[in-house]
Amino acid sequence: MSAIAEDVIKQTPEFCQGIQHYGQDWPEFDQYAAQAVVDAGKGAISKVNEEAAYQTLLAAEALRYVTLQVCGSKGSGHPGGFASSAEAHAALMMLGHTNIVTEVGHHAPGFYSAMFLDGSLEEMGIRTMDDMMARFREKHGLLGHLSGAIPGLLAPAGPLGQGQHFAMAGALLHRDKLFPVTIGDGGMGEPYVLNAMMHFHTAFPDVTNFLPVLIWNGYSQEHHSMVSLHSNQQMIDYWKGHGFEQVIIVDAKEFDDGKQAGAFVDSSRFAFKQRLAFAKAVLQGVDQAAKSAMGGKLTAFIIKQLKGTGVHTTGSKSHNLYPADTLDAQHIIDGLKRRALPAKAWQIVRDNLSRAGGGTAVKTVVTEFELALPALNLKMQEFAKGDKAVPATAMGALVAQVGQQDKRFVVTNADGNEASAMKNINDALKIRHPTVDPLYNQEPTGQVYEPLNEDACAGLASALTLFGSRALWLSYESFAINGWPIVQTVAQAMAELRRKTPSMVSMFTAGALEQGRNGWTHQRPEIENYFGAMMRNGNSFPLFPCDANAMQVAYEYATNSVNKCMVIIASKSPLPVYMSLSEARVAVERGAATIYESKSGSKGTVVFAVTGDMIFLPVFEAKDKLEAEGYKVRIVAVVNPRQLYRAGDVAWDTVSQPDNGFMDDAHFNALFDGDVLLAVSGGPSASLEPVLLRTRAARRDTICWKRGETTASPAEIMEFNGITAGTMVKRVSELSK
Secondary structure, eight states: OOHHHHHHHTTSOGGGTTOOOOOOOOTTHHHHOSSOSSOTTTOSOSSOSHHHHHHHHHHHHHHHHHHHHHHHTTTOSOOHHHHTTHHHHHHHHHTTOOOOEESOGGGHHHHHHHHHHTTGGGGGTOOSHHHHHHHBTSTTSBOSSOOSOSTTOOSOOOSTTOHHHHHHHHHHHOTTSOEEEEEEGGGGGOTHHHHHHHHHHHHOTTOOOEEEEEEEOSBOSSSBOTTTTOOHHHHHHHHHTTTOSEEEEEEGGGGOSSOOSSSOOOGGGSOHHHHHHHHHHHHHHHHHHHHHHHTTOOEEEEEEOOTTTTSSOOGGGGSOOOTTOOTTSHHHHHHHHHHOOOTTHHHHHHHHHHHGGGSOHHHHSGGGSOOOOOOOOOOOOOOOTTOEEOHHHHHHHHHHHHHHHOTTOEEEESSOSGGGTOHHHHHHHOEEOSSOBGGGTEETTOSEEOOSOHHHHHHHHHHHHHTTOOEEEEEEGGGGGGTHHHHHHHHHHHHHOSSOOBOEEEEEESOGGGOTTTGGGGOOTTHHHHHHHHGGGSSEEEEOOOSHHHHHHHHHHHHTOBSOEEEEEOOSSOEEOOOOHHHHHHHHHHSEEEEEEOSOOSSOEEEEEEESSTTHHHHHHHHHHHHHTTOEEEEEEESOGGGGSOGGGSOGGGSSSOOOOOOOHHHHHHHHOSSEEEEEESSOSGGGHHHHHHOOOSEEEEEOOOOOOOOSSHHHHHHHTTOSHHHHHHHHHHHHO
16 A cells, blocks of 8 residues: 555544545545535435436445455355345435335345444444454454444345335334335345235325335356346336335446446446436435335336446355455455545444434434334133133233234234134224125224235234334244244344334144144144243243133233243134142243142152143043052143243353343242153144253153144044053053062
8 A cells, every 4th residue: 555545534423433445536436425425413314416426326325345355355245136235325324214114134234334334333343444343253343244233224134025024013103214125136046035025015005205226237146147148127017916006217238338248247347428417317226225215116226237236246256255255355455546536535324323313323213213012901701610611712802902002913813813812902903904894894994904815924024023112923833934034133133122112922733632623733842842942042932822712811911021022822712721820920921830739649750741731631640540550740830931940051141131030040040840750742843852851850852743633523533643541651660660
């Protein structure tokens, strides 16, 4: 670096410490970049003109430069996809639209660069480029994909096809703000992206203040994108076929003055005049799209230019860096030098982006604030012990109350509440549907959202909770896996949040034991092992209420919690009531409670540790037989197994809003000490791991789900899986020898 360059560096702001390359002044810099075009206090450019376009291009180049250098600092990370979005991202910010989410986790370095340039990362101690490089892809730093912890960023991004849910949730909750969501054309092979937006628009036709921004660059992660052969008109028709009224496309090819081959071109190779013209067209297009979306039209904006535009290479080869792609590698150096800004440009960029949207994102975007929630006053029905009641229906009555007291509350369900014995929800809250029909509880303003897509159900519900509102996802347990990945994503984000937000609550009915006639397609309780594994994360709580009273308490417990993932498993069949409401509260909060114990027995004590509700039928049948043989029997309902772990088993102290209410040894041993312990589940055994880890019973075993089959009754499917009273009695006899 020359002495002149070093002298220039001394004039740069402190945050530039660590920037390795600076370039020459751009043409007409003093005319168009004498001062920041975003005025303090206004939050956006006042008009789209040459000066605004010039400084938008400065911001785009700064985003590219920081993205490439931070990735090069670790020889790791993904610069190429975001690089082709830089003009669009910069335009959104310059226009004051900073509540930006993304469907593309691989755009993370670019989003971090935006938060670095606007000053938001100072909230986590990242003040200079050196700081940013040191913390990139490191623990307690800037992880490889977006999370819930990064200041100024609204939502996580990992698996494809999730970002649109966050944008739609934000739009629904904040009608006065625009929520752009960047979508990569590599992810366009996931059809539910547009499908989810189409259903949402049908249900909420007045909510158009979200703006999909397609980054159409021709490539996916390792190959051409599946839509790379579409013509511009085909792409426009594709979006219009999904309900979009206005589709605005800006194609870099139309500005190419270098006769680049192919449909996708690199705008950084244009002469400066054409680069500026392209930037201005993007700024105008984004402005038009934003006004259209805010004005009531479902709108999409498409920027079309080659993947990797302006970084070290192009196409899929630009997608990510490898260990050899370091800052001392010549191709990385060359890429940085091509993007290097004049030293005096960096303060202009900082001034513009830190003022955009009314201030740094960490101080202005909606997810940096807790959304005010109406207080709830839930009235429960006390079912008498020994009576029969439907757990799902009992919960439905409470869900109805939540929706009546909180008008923002949304219930999502793909298979229908009526099929899950929860018609009372539809009766009270109504299904949101453009066709009014009292027979089916359909109204355009209903609070029950029913796309026939579990991803769309889980996506909207989890996004609403992350953005600060109450929601509930209802599903059959057998189909829940189709929507679970976004719930897990949001659960992890909630574990990292610096604010409180309502927990993500889901309830899965029609467990395997109830679905004999439907066969194995409806008998997939293996997902409970997924929930069981997540218990160790620190903020995930699978709940297994044993009856209708425990169900009501479990839902109240979940709804009143914050920053957690609460999943309730229960039946839609009439089942015996074992606990009073007060007893259920103890069981839910502590983790488990005894629901039956023999007064005496001469052959020793048999303890049943049970998760589920219908599964208690064969357990009580086994109890009768064992008592007749002279055993003392204790039946323990394991309602909240996460609380039965030892504190060291769970990462509870690493999460936001930690809960360390683990059952102590004295209470645990009082419940589970015996001569023989049988851990019984109508699903798989993972939910009972904490009991098996801690029990002092040397003779113990599990009786649980094996696989599905078509059967005529719950008893027959239990028999097929060996979950019968006879099996339990036989196993006790074998263990007692």
